[in-house]
Amino acid sequence: AQTVTQSQPEMSVQEAETVTLSCTYDTSESDYYLFWYKQPPSRQMILVIRQEAYKQQNATENRFSVNFQKAAKSFSLKISDSQLGDAAMYFCAYRSAWVGGGSNYKLTFGKGTLLTVNP
């Protein structure tokens, strides 16, 4: 079974600064997807960024980028120019690329990192 570990329960950053959230995972699979989800106080789960394991290039979405190290099974999220609206719980998640019968695609989540943005 796959596991996802987020070793930083809480992080804080000054507005306009850069912060990196860590995530490691364990899997025996060679092909999979990794995600970062944001959960603001409203509790809605919002997809921030995704990475396909077969792609060597790190994904980028505006101020959000990842550092994907497949050999190390590491998937960190970098938030540049942090804004007050970035304050939220951030979850790293894993999904297998291959699912038997094409009928699952469940996500396995880490415990989350609570990000505080200080003005």
Add this chain to the structure above:
Amino acid sequence: EPEVTQTPSHQVTQMGQEVILRCVPISNHLYFYWYRQILGQKVEFLVSFYNNEISEKSEIFDDQFSVERPDGSNFTLKIRSTKLEDSAMYFCASKPTGSLRYEQYFGPGTRLTVT
């Protein structure tokens, strides 16, 4: 932009009562999920549903739980006899096929409080 909706947003029930949590997935999606998040803990997979049947369920999803897609638009989670430890946020998610096949879209969640 289409979105997953869930009702109610908050449900309070007494221990031993049955509850039904409702979800309306995005209309052209074919894969449906329920996840649970106990306060302060990680989001946990409960069950996945495809082609009108359960495709996988976790250890949490015991005989007290059931899912149904009664009318082609709603997707429900029923807890037959609630326990205090069922208090949690329940998220519904749906997933399309095609080029975006890897992305799940989450609803806003239903907060279930069992007293």
